[in-house]
Amino acid sequence: MKALRKFLDKKKPLFQKGGKLAKLQSSFEAFEAFLYVPNITSHGGTHIKDAIDLKRTMSVVVLALIPALMFGIYNTGYQHFLSLGQLANTEFLDICIYGLIEILPIIVVSYVVGLGIEFAVAQMRGHQVNEGFLVSGMLIPLIMPVGAPLWMVAVSTAFAVIIGKEVFGGTGMNIWNPALIARAFFFFAYPSKMSGDVVWIADKADSFSGATPLAHAASLVDATKPAADIIYNTHLSNTWDMFVGLIPGSIGETSTIAILIGAVILIASGIGSWKIMASVFVGGYTMGAIFNLVGGNAYMELIPAWQHLIMGGFAFGAVFMATDPVSAAQTARGKIIYGFLIGFLAVLIRVMNAGFPEAMMLAILLMNTFAPLIDHYVIQGNIKKRLKRVKVNA
Amino acid sequence: MSEVKKIKKGLDIKLIGKAEKVLEKADRSETFAIKPTDFPGLTPKLKVKVDTEVKAGSALFFDKYHPEVNFTSPVSGKIVAVNRGERRKILEVIIQADNELQYEEFKKANPTNLSRDEVKEELLKAGLWAFLRQRPYDVIANPADTPKAIHISAFDSAPLAADFDYLVEGEAKAFQMGLDALAKLTDGNVHLNIDAKKTQSKIFTEAKNVVINKFAGVHPAGNVGVQIHKLDPINKGDVVWVIRPQEILFIGRLFQKGIYDVSCKIALTGSEVKNPAYYNTILGASVRNMLKAQLKDDDKIRVISGNVLTGTQISEDGFLGFYDSQITVIPEGDEYEFLGWALPGLKKFSMSKTFFSWLTPNREYRLDANLHGEHRAFVMTGEYDKVLPMDVLPLQLIKSIMVEDIDQMEQLGIYEVAPEDLALCEFVCTSKINVQDLVRQGIDLMIKEMS
Structure with a gap:
């Protein structure tokens, strides 16, 4: 790990004021802070600090979302094969793989679009990249229907990050929950893809009712x-x-058990x-x-x-x-x-x-x-x- | 006796390096300093120059706005330097001590036989007034005021704090004389607030001429501001004075012996000290001789005059602060930590249970001065409330200070808090906000606007 640290220290001046890539300073610092907790120490005030920071907080929330995500993956496959009437002769693993293939692209789109905008805005303002989207980026896929077209997910995410958060000043300044802004935008902009009985099950058989x-x-x-x-x-x-x-339902919202496991993690860690x-x-x-x-x-x-x-x-x-x-x-x-x-x-x-x-x-x-x-x-x-x-x- | 007031909200931070109750010997300090920066809001006016000869108790400087408040030399000797900072702000007045101390002579008297004005005059003349601090604002008391009450916390609950029982040991007479003098200064009561479980010393429990109140619980139970809040909260217009037990000894000695004697015991603590213990010294002493043989030298260290929450960083040959009874040495921690935010964190201390160190609740920690993160906007809520045992909304108060809304600050209780009372809020803050600095800024603004 020392080699990596040395490499970062060597490249750092490039990204600082006067360096060739100074415009990318925020991005560089975000990656650096991701790899290494910075060496900043306190000056004045309390000399010691609680070990928690926003990265830790956000990662605990993402961890709490994992059970809901896992179940969502399984349930996507389950509902699909159930609608086709093939549930009895499909392996557990195949169900999960099917679900993963359906859901992974939505997660990737959400994170790529959201983080892309976050980095760009931080760059423009010369701010540090805040950690808020780590959670929003996971929440957004979990409240989307599995049949949501990817481009709609992308547009909703972009709307949520820009209008829901960045116009107010970024993480910590927003009035509404950004992930819900994404869903509200989706709901009102593309109502046919967020209601009815088709969108909740991936590639369902026509004869099967997919209503929630x-x-x-x-x-x-x-x-x-x-x-x-x-x-x-x-x-x-x-x-x-x-x-x-x-x-049937949005990807992460169906299982009360999985959500309760998340709730236990949030409450026990003192974050939620x-x-x-x-x-x-x-x-x-x-x-x-x-x-x-x-x-x-x-x-x-x-x-x-x-x-x-x-x-x-x-x-x-x-x-x-x-x-x-x-x-x-x-x-x-x-x-x-x-x-x-x-x-x-x-x-x-x-x-x-x-x-x-x-x-x-x-x-x-x-x-x-x-x-x-x-x-x-x-x-x-x-x-x-x-x-x-x-x-x-x- | 009176009921025990329990402090439930708060946090005890267990650190390595608690001082053992033995008196270690160190070479006598040669230099001493009084630092005007120890007194928030003070504008000092010098009375001495480099090379002036002073006695213990001779005035070094005074308060520009209250010229009667003197700050005096702890020892006799020669002024060797007046260090200044930006805009010629005086940082330190340094005195080279004589081998044999010479004292200014003050009146010996039994304070019970003196009038309020006579007690005041003696304290002002001898430079002991600076030990009396007032709430609101946590600044040196205004001699023109008559306080509603005087509060003394007889214990310190901060991490690795010195044991006040031990600090006053063997000086029952001076302590009582000091209390008698204080009693003259107020029409109300002198409150001596003790720890219901830990305070054993009869000097405290059998003190006369005071009201004894009992407290129990976690830090900041020992903060006098918290105690005042529980006993009789400060309202607009109230003035309450506070002073610490060791400083009462100084007052007692003045009336007993007629000299300014500020020799005291201090605790040398912290994970980077080889044998944490107590030392005999004099206020303002250079800590160099004390630290010399005691530092573990494997890591870069930070020396703090005071405790880890409210103390001031000093250099390894720096000086003991005016109001401090403790030197703490911790690792500096200015290192990068690979993926530190993601590791289980068995050796990391957090109020939250996001690190697995909560599995070992009795562990003592070696904490450094690293921020463990970067400054962020406010995100989390409810954290501050868990560590402030007052009926004050800390987050909202801090925000009102940030936007400099005087009315709101007043309404939300700026008069009731001192920076030290919110030190734990700063410690637990996920966004690493400098809460104590902000509180001090808010107080400064109030002083400016209200005068």
């Missing part, structure tokens, strides 16, 4: 169809499949906010329970409240999207209110508006927008307490 449980549930609203049949004939009656994740995760689930359950009590149509009456938590992107959004520290509420109390409202609104929109069966994305983006407002009131609470103290003493 969410879509089935949404169809319960239509009183002309017998509700019991819909539930009985679809995944809605097989909640174990829904929990494990053997259902358990307050947000827990309150999202509580919020979703509360709204579901209210629907169960009040009733109105088959969707409200027959889908138990807890089932909302394992359907669609709810769990994935709660664990990986709502918890993005930059776009979430920042105060401890604010996090609980923010999380609760996300869960609450997600189920509300999902049930009340058949046009948006996947409401989690919208609920999170909406609450991202309101997070500063929630924080504002929490902060005012702290200020009032302080003022009150003065009055009591005076």
Whole structure:
């Protein structure tokens, strides 16, 4: 490793001010910092520092996403062969290889496009390359349908990085979760590729229904169809499949188990906010329970409240999207209110508006927008307490 | 006795190199220095020149805006240098010590028989006033104020901190006399805040003329700012004074013996010290003789006057800081680490559990001054809250300081914090933000705007 270090030290002047390649300084430094934790020491302030940095933080989040990714790969193959009716005579390995071939290009496109823009922007501004996209680049493929055309993924990613993040000043400055911006852009720009029953299964047989449980549930609203049949004939009656994740859906969002493993990693390492995760689930359950009590149509009456938590992107959004520290509420109390409202609104929109069966994305983006407002009131609470103290003493 | 106040939020950082409670001998220091940079916000005016002969207790410089506040020489001897930095800012006034110390003579008296003004005058004249610091702002107390209370933390919870029980050992009389003098300065109480478990010394537990409060828990439980916050938080307009036990001894000795005697014990600590132990020395002493035989010399090192969280970096022949009872020596760590962010990290310390060192919770660490990353914008939230046991929103306060919003700073509690109280926030910060510097900037701005 010493040789590599020497090589870097030798080439460094080329990229520094006055060097031939000075324009590429940000890129060089990004690679250097990737290979070596820099030799910067503290001056003034605390002489020792916690070993954690943004790279470590982001890699832990990516690690937490791996179970969902692995399951997504398997499930892509599983759904494909299931639709063809060949599941029984296909090896486990072949299922995984098929899934990998389908998904890998989406991941590559997401990272290449996103990191490309990040590097270019850092270069233009003379900034360091921030680590934020390491996570966004993995989140974006996981919330795409497997049938998403690659160029659409590329355009959505570019939109998310530029409009969702860089125009605000880069990592740490954005208002909305960049990965969700990518999905929202995709959803509204190319609706036919993000809804219906074709896009969720790779190369499915035409005769096979590829609708997601969410879509089935949404169809319960239509009183002309017998509700019991819909539930009985679809995944809605097989909640174990829904929990494990053997259902059509976006690549990484189907398996609640895999997502919960990720949640455990995030909470145990202290990186993800358990307050947000827990309150999202509580919020979703509360709204579901209210629907169960009040009733109105088959969707409200027959889908138990807890089932909302394992359907669609709810769990994935709660664990990986709502918890993005930059776009979430920042105060401890604010996090609980923010999380609760996300869960609450997600189920509300999902049930009340058949046009948006996947409401989690919208609920999170909406609450991202309101997070500063929630924080504002929490902060005012702290200020009032302080003022009150003065009055009591005076 | 009173109830124990428990401090739960915070972090004990276990480091290698805790000083053993034995008094080691080192050659006497030849040079001493008083550093105006130890006093935030001070504009010093020199009273001496190079070659001036001084006695212990002779004024070296004074505060331009409070000319009655003197800073005096810890020893007798000759001024050998006045080192200046940028824009002729005075950095150090260096004194070459005599072999036999000569003392300025001050009045011997029992402080209980003196009036408030007489006590004040004695302290100001002898240069002991500088040990009294005020909250808000964490600067030297204004002699014109009468504080609401005086707070003394009788223990230090910082990493490798000196044991205050040991520092005051055998000086019960001077300590009590010092407390009696302090009691004259306030209409309120003198609070002596002890560690419910660790404080054993009767000098503290049986002190008279004070209110004894008990604290327990993790660092920063020993920070006087945290203790004040738990007992009686500072509101706008309040002034509270603070002082440390060893400095109370100096005050006691002034009234007992009529001299400015700032000899003290200090702890030499840290992973790069061969035998961490205590030393007898005098405030402002050069640390060279003490370090001479004690440094492990395999790595580049950093010498800190004070602790690793709030101390000041000094050179190997630098001088002990005015408010410090501890010298810490750690590795510099200005090296590159290959893929350091990706390794399991069994020897790395982190509050988070992202490194596998959490498997060994009782391990003592050898930490260096490396940042372990680069400066970034704020990304993580909730980290600061875990290590600040105050009803203050640290992240929001720091942000209000960054945008210089005076009203918001005031509303969010700038009066209640000192940089040292947020030192742990700086330690745990993923984005490596210089929190203490920012707090000091915010305080400076407040002082400027409010005066």
